[in-house]
Amino acid sequence: MEGTGRKFEKLQEIVARHEGKVSHLIAILQEVQHEYRYLPEEVLTYIATALNIPPAVVYGVATFYAQFSLVPKGKYVIRVCDGTACHVRGSEPIHFALRKELGLAEGQQTTDDLQFTVETVSCLGACGLAPVVTINDQEVHGQMTPEDVLRVLRAIKAGESQEERREAHA
Incomplete structure (x- = not known):
């Protein structure tokens, strides 16, 4: 799937901009959501792997704050x-x-x-x-x-x- 490679390339850029710091998780999630209009499950898993933290931590933050969405939003x-x-x-x-x-x-x-x-x-x-x-x-x-x-x-x-x-x- 061509779009998947591009998706992960963009994710790498976002994580790199934040130097892979776990303390920047919310800022990373905000940028990712701005880019994709929501937080797909595979993106949360990718972020967890890139930051070397359990996926449950990333999912927990993404579901705790009302600003984040796990379903696609409109333009x-x-x-x-x-x-x-x-x-x-x-x-x-x-x-x-x-x-x-x-x-x-x-x-x-x-x-x-x-x-x-x-x-x-x-x-x-x-x-x-x-x-x-x-x-x-x-x-x-x-x-x-x-x-x-x-x-x-x-x-x-x-x-x-x-x-x-x-x-x-x-």
């Missing part, structure tokens, strides 16, 4: 805040509208084409902007409505830039 990770302020101001209908528009079945977070992942989070720390939605932890959209979030989603699908989406929301 666009959309997080809908459901903290108290966001919930009271209508985050549930926003979440429902996204899931319906993307055709996500009950329990499914990621679209089959791996373009979108929709997650609910407890707090995004922007309560004054409630309800809040983020895209890839880089774009923050406040005071959203179901209609607003669908506009943002359709703009992403249409290939509009972040700036164009920001202007459309203003």
Whole structure:
């Protein structure tokens, strides 16, 4: 499998950048997840071998922290805040509208084409902007409505830039 060789080559680069230090395990996992959008099992095993630690240690860290995912995520990770302020101001209908528009079945977070992942989070720390939605932890959209979030989603699908989406929301 051609992609496998490239995968392990990239992993070697990441581990080498961190000088194979076990104390850098979280940073290594963060870089690997950024590269692959999740942490495949064979990658965790490779990292354990490269750092000369038991696979259970790597797996334990990868499953302990909520930032890590063992399943593939979409190119666009959309997080809908459901903290108290966001919930009271209508985050549930926003979440429902996204899931319906993307055709996500009950329990499914990621679209089959791996373009979108929709997650609910407890707090995004922007309560004054409630309800809040983020895209890839880089774009923050406040005071959203179901209609607003669908506009943002359709703009992403249409290939509009972040700036164009920001202007459309203003």
